[in-house]
Amino acid sequence: MKETLADRIQALRKKAGLTQIELAERIGISKSQFIRYESKNVQPPADTLNTLADVLGTSVDYLISGDKSEKAKTSLKNAELLQRFKEIDALPEPEQNVLIKVISAYIRDFKAKQAYAQ
Numbered sequence: 001m002k003e004t005l006a007d008r009i010q011a012l013r014k015k016a017g018l019t020q021i022e023l024a025e026r027i028g029i030s031k032s033q034f035i036r037y038e039s040k041n042v043q044p045p046a047d048t049l050n051t052l053a054d055v056l057g058t059s060v061d062y063l064i065s066g067d068k069s070e071k072a073k074t075s076l077k078n079a080e081l082l083q084r085f086k087e088i089d090a091l092p093e094p095e096q097n098v099l100i101k102v103i104s105a106y107i108r109d110f111k112a113k114q115a116y117a118q
Contacts, residue, residue, distance in 0.1 A: 006041040008063055012056040013038070027051045 013023050024034035027048060036042040037052075043064075044052060053060045088099055 003066055004041050005043060005063060006038050008066060009038050009052065009056075012058060012063075016056060023052075023055065026055050 013020070016023075018026070020034055020038065021031050024031045027034070028051065029048060037044050037048075043049075046060075049060050049063060053063055056063075088096055091099070
């Protein structure tokens with residue numbers, strides 16, 4: 001079954017630990033209008049989608065189509081780094097876990113060197 005706009009809104013809301021009422025208040029709409037977006041798969045107007053994406057920490061592209069790459073493009077300035085992360089994302093999970101451990105160790109060591117250099 002394909003994930004819908006309503007499914008993505010609901011999943012992100014729950015992940016953020018917000019109730020329908022809390023999220024509706026944060027984006028400046030009524031609870032009943034919000035329920036239409038989350039339960040009846042009614043698409044919000046563009047300004048509401050923008051606010052919703054900002055509050056939920058995602059992109060409008062992700063809300064509408066499930067496309068996560070646009071959010072990554074806006075947050076990662078280094079194009080080569082973005083490409084490598086896409087390649088890592090395509091690897092099997094065990095290989096991804098190995099790379100996550102290597103990257104985490106490198107970052108930890110870098111931060112330790114910075115802390116001792118001060």
